[in-house]
Amino acid sequence: VLLALVPxxxxxxxxxxxxxxxxRLLAEARAAGDVLPWDAGLEGACxxxxxGLGLRxxxxxxxxxxxxxxxRPVAGMENHGARPEVREALAxxxxxxxxxxxxxxxxxxxxxxxxxxxxxxxxxxxxxxxTVVGENVxxxxxxxxxxxxxxxxxxxxxxxxxxxxxxRRIQRLVAFARALAGGDTSVxxxxxxxxxxxVLEEQVGEMARSVAATITELRVSxxxxxxxxxxxxxxxxxxxxxxxVVLMNVRAQELLDVPPGFEVQGRPLVEFARDPAxxxxxxxxxxxTPVLSRxxxxxxxxxxxxxxxxxxxAADGEVFGLVFVLHDITExxxxxxxxxxxxxxxxxxxxxxxxxxxxxxxxxxxxxGDDRDTARRFLAVIDRHSERLGRLIEDLLALSDLELxxxxxxxxxxxxxxxxxxxxxxxxxxxxxxxVTAEIAPGTPPVLADGDQxxxxxxxxxxxxxxxxxxxxxxxxxxxxxxxxxxxxxVQIAVEDTGIGIxxxxxxxxxxxxxxxxxxRSRALxxxxxxxxxxxxxxxxxxGTLAITSAxxxxxxxxxxxxxxAPSHTRVPGSHGGRP
Ligand code: ADP
Numbered sequence: 001v002l003l004a005l006v007p008x009x010x011x012x013x014x015x016x017x018x019x020x021x022x023x024r025l026l027a028e029a030r031a032a033g034d035v036l037p038w039d040a041g042l043e044g045a046c047x048x049x050x051x052g053l054g055l056r057x058x059x060x061x062x063x064x065x066x067x068x069x070x071x072r073p074v075a076g077m078e079n080h081g082a083r084p085e086v087r088e089a090l091a092x093x094x095x096x097x098x099x100x101x102x103x104x105x106x107x108x109x110x111x112x113x114x115x116x117x118x119x120x121x122x123x124x125x126x127x128x129x130x131t132v133v134g135e136n137v138x139x140x141x142x143x144x145x146x147x148x149x150x151x152x153x154x155x156x157x158x159x160x161x162x163x164x165x166x167x168r169r170i171q172r173l174v175a176f177a178r179a180l181a182g183g184d185t186s187v188x189x190x191x192x193x194x195x196x197x198x199v200l201e202e203q204v205g206e207m208a209r210s211v212a213a214t215i216t217e218l219r220v221s222x223x224x225x226x227x228x229x230x231x232x233x234x235x236x237x238x239x240x241x242x243x244x245v246v247l248m249n250v251r252a253q254e255l256l257d258v259p260p261g262f263e264v265q266g267r268p269l270v271e272f273a274r275d276p277a278x279x280x281x282x283x284x285x286x287x288x289t290p291v292l293s294r295x296x297x298x299x300x301x302x303x304x305x306x307x308x309x310x311x312x313x314a315a316d317g318e319v320f321g322l323v324f325v326l327h328d329i330t331e332x333x334x335x336x337x338x339x340x341x342x343x344x345x346x347x348x349x350x351x352x353x354x355x356x357x358x359x360x361x362x363x364x365x366x367x368x369g370d371d372r373d374t375a376r377r378f379l380a381v382i383d384r385h386s387e388r389l390g391r392l393i394e395d396l397l398a399l400s401d402l403e404l405x406x407x408x409x410x411x412x413x414x415x416x417x418x419x420x421x422x423x424x425x426x427x428x429x430x431x432x433x434x435x436v437t438a439e440i441a442p443g444t445p446p447v448l449a450d451g452d453q454x455x456x457x458x459x460x461x462x463x464x465x466x467x468x469x470x471x472x473x474x475x476x477x478x479x480x481x482x483x484x485x486x487x488x489x490x491v492q493i494a495v496e497d498t499g500i501g502i503x504x505x506x507x508x509x510x511x512x513x514x515x516x517x518x519x520x521r522s523r524a525l526x527x528x529x530x531x532x533x534x535x536x537x538x539x540x541x542x543x544g545t546l547a548i549t550s551a552x553x554x555x556x557x558x559x560x561x562x563x564x565x566a567p568s569h570t571r572v573p574g575s576h577g578g579r580p
Contacts, residue, residue, distance in 0.1 A: 002148050009144060010137050017133045018109060022096045025055070025111030025126050032057055033115040033124035036068075043068040056108070058125040060086050067122065080125075085112040089123045098130060106131065169197050173204060185212035235305075235326035238312070243269045243282050246321060255305060255326050256298065274298060278324075281309050285322050295329070304333045345514040349392055349528070353385035360385075388526065395530040398456075399513065402537040407453075409541055413446035413565030414454055416479040416493060423458040424477070433471035441480035447491050448565040453538045460531040461495040461558050467525045468556070469499030482561055489564030490544070494557055501552040510548055511536040535560070 036045050036059060050057040050070030059067040064081020066074045080086050088095025089112035101108045112125040169192055179187045189205035191198035229236055235252030239245050248256075248264045256272045258264060264272070270279055275296040284292055296305045306329045312321040360378045368374050401407045417440040424431075424438060447454070458477070465475045475497045482492035502510065502517055509515045514529040516522040522529060532548075535558075539546045542562050550556035 002144070002151070006141055006144055006148075010141050013140055014133060014137050017136060018098065018130070021109055021128070021133065022111055025109060025128065026094055026096070026113060028053060028055065029111050029113040029124045029126045030115075032126060033113055033122075036124065038117055038120065038122070043074065046070050053126070054128075056127040058127070060112075060123040060125060062090065062121045062123075083110070083112075083125075085110040085125060086123050088112070089114045089125075090121075095123075101127070107134075109133075166197065169201070173197075173201065176204065176208070180208050180211065183215070185209075185215060233327075235324075235328075237269070237272075237324040237326070239269050239282070239322050239324070241286055241319065241321065243286075243322075245269060245272070248272075252324075252326055255303070255328055278307065281307060281324075282322065285309055285311050296326075301330075303328060304330045342513060346396065349514065350389065352523075353389045353392075356385045357382050357389075388523075388528075391526065392528050392530075395528045395534065399530055399534055399537065402534065402541065409450045409453070411448050411450055411542075414449045414451045415446045416440055416444055416491065419451065419454055419458060420477050420479070420493075423455055423462055426459065427462055427466060430466055431475075434466065434469060435474045437474075437476050439476060439478045441478075444479050444481055444491055445485075445489065445564045447562040449542050449562055453541075454562070457535050457538050457560060458493070458495070460535050461560070464527075464531060464558075465495050465497035465499065465556070467522075467527065469497040473498040473555075481564070485564060490561045491564055492559055492561045494559045496555065496557045498555040501554050501556055502548070502550040503552055504550075507548055507550060511546070532558075 032049055032053070035049065036042060036057075042059060046057050046059060046068035047070050055070075057068070057070045058080070059069075060080045060083075061067050064079040064086065066077045066080050068074055069077060081090075083097070084099075085095035085097040088097075093114050095110075095112040097110045098107060099110075100106065107130045108127045109130050110125055110127045112123050115122050115124050173189075176187055176189050179185075185208055187208075189201060189208055191202040191205075229247075229249035232249060232251055235255040236247070236249045237245060237252050238247040245264045245267050248258070252258075253260070253262075253264070258272060269282060273279065273296070275298055277294050277296050281292050281294050290311055292307075292309045294307045294309075296307050297303070298305055306327040308325045308327070310323050311319045312323055313319045360382050363369070364375055364378050368378070417438070420438045420440065424436060427436070462475065462477065469475060475495070477493070477495050479491060479493045481489060483490040506515075506517050510517075511532045513533045516527065516529045519529075536546050539560055539562070544560060544562040547559045547561075548556065549559075
């Protein structure tokens with residue numbers, strides 16, 4: 001605007017000055033006319049006046065003849081009647097013009113006045129160079145431009161200072177927004193000044209605080225949820241309606257054999273569920289069934305998982321996902337199988353002697369019973385079977401008592417040699433064809449055990465060794481400390497025989513109830529198939545371990561390790577425990 005103003009001001013000032021000067025010159029022309037004589041002496045007066053006023057003075061006659069001209073002789077001067085200011089003055093009384101003077105060679109402002117005296121008319125013309133006006137305008141323009149330059153500089157400096165401050169604050173806001181977007185809510189933000197930007201700063205700071213509070217709240221509830229999911233015994237899998245995993249807790253990953261660190265999110269469920277039943281469940285749920293339960297078989301160990309599935313619905317009832325809860329029921333199913341087998345086994349074991357007894361009894365009731373010898377023989381068979389039945393029931397009761405914890409453990413230090421002696425005494429009558437030895441290492445400490453139950457263990461083991469070792473064989477009962485007291489002392493009792501041995505593949509199953517390598521032989525020898533199961537239970541109750549090694553035809557060694565009685569226990573009187 002100011003720049004556009006400069007030429008306007010220049011033109012206006014120029015015109016105004018010319019106007020003012022023109023008026024003044026006219027007044028001077030009038031004054032000059034008043035003092036200039038009409039006749040002789042005009043030229044001299046003209047020159048003097050011009051010098052006094054510092055102007056050019058010309059007097060022109062009505063016909064245009066120059067009567068006097070300051071600074072020049074009039075002789076030979078051209079007629080001035082055609083000069084515009086002269087013509088105008090003659091016509092209207094005053095005239096004015098600006099032009100480059102042919103005589104002086106500079107731009108001049110002319111003012112002419114028509115002077116009348118009676119019938120005489122002359123035109124008095126004064127002129128002055130316009131250089132002064134030009135200089136004045138130029139000076140003015142220079143001043144304006146200088147002022148403009150100063151204003152521009154000052155304006156720039158002020159703008160720079162203000163914009164610097166603004167820029168810094170905007171940059172601060174940008175950095176803050178960036179940090180916030182990156183999840184960093186710790187950067188403080190408050191209004192720097194009470195202006196519009198300050199309001200924005202205040203609002204942004206407030207927003208950040210509420211975002212931080214929301215994030216914290218979300219984090220806490222998320223962590224709570226994660227902790228719950230992590231500590232759950234059940235596997236939890238959440239999927240969307242298309243069957244893509246949204247969430248899978250650690251337990252579910254374990255159950256589904258997902259390698260640690262594997263990114264499960266967004267993957268289709270079928271990738272993890274190798275049982276097609278899972279696909280059916282997902283489809284049924286997606287088709288509208290609200291709740292489903294199914295057993296799945298999964299993984300290399302043929303694990304049985306119980307799958308409970310429900311649909312996830314929002315508050316407005318819209319279904320947006322599926323939740324699967326996995327429960328490892330492998331153990332439950334295994335125990336169910338064991339129980340079923342056990343019931344079948346018990347029934348079978350009981351039926352055999354009962355059938356035999358019933359058969360013999362019926363025969364005795366018939367004519368065969370009349371024969372005394374036959375009757376005696378048959379009664380002897382019935383007696384043997386009833387004895388076996390009794391043994392079987394006794395063993396079953398002993399086992400169930402152990403399992404149910406009905407026989408309380410009366411723990412006390414038990415001297416091994418005494419217990420072994422007691423047991424070997426019981427079998428003494430059956431040793432005629434075998435060599436039986438007891439080797440208790442000197443310094444073997446007493447064990448902490450229930451004396452009766454320890455004897456039961458020894459009885460079962462020695463009984464087996466004797467049963468499955470042919471005549472001429474050897475049975476050794478050995479005991480020695482197997483772990484020093486400072487590492488939790490243990491005593492190892494081993495019953496070794498040189499009998500028929502056990503095939504390697506059967507060794508892991510020996511402690512199962514009713515498991516026998518050779519059923520017929522065991523029965524014939526009066527075995528129930530429960531002896532080693534009882535041994536295992538007793539040893540476990542004592543916090544000990546059982547190990548069986550065997551080679552077919554070479555013999556079997558059963559090792560039982562039991563904890564040593566603490567020294568304080570050894571001083572307890574009557575430490576021999578119960579009766580054999
Ligand atoms: P049983 O009453 O039949 O002896 P156990 O539980 O004591 O039942 O033993 C289970 C099976 O282990 C026996 O039937 C037998 O086949 C085998 N067994 C146990 N001890 C020995 C041993 N010392 N030598 C060979 N086989 C043995």
